Amino acid sequence: MAPEVDAYLAALPPDQREALTALRARLQSLLPDHLEVMSYAMPGFRQPGPKGKMVIGYAAFARHLGLYPHSGTVIPQIDCTPFKTSKSGVLFTPDQPLPDFLLKAILATRQAEIAAGYGRKA
Structure with missing residues (x-):
């Protein structure tokens, strides 16, 4: 556990x-x-290793919580209904957490994007 996250x-x-x-x-x-x-x-999680890419982050705001895959292309690829989304994340509340299938879809899409070399210079 990371003390900063705690x-x-x-x-x-x-x-x-x-x-x-x-x-x-x-x-x-x-x-x-x-x-x-x-x-x-x-708070978030990055791949292991010295050059590991950020996979996912999450945060709290005054009126909502957010999950952010550190990419502007992941969320638009996924049907996040009924949750509100932006290009960079999906918003939720303590009363309506993200279901497992949606969380897994976001992670899988982000990990596939990283594996494909997203963000690397040619």
């Missing part, structure tokens, strides 16, 4: 802390060999 979660209101702590545990189980880090002021 501190981030501890500072949240109880409902958001519980929701993101549960999401954190789900992500850890789906990405067991990945490193837990803070990136862009949000």
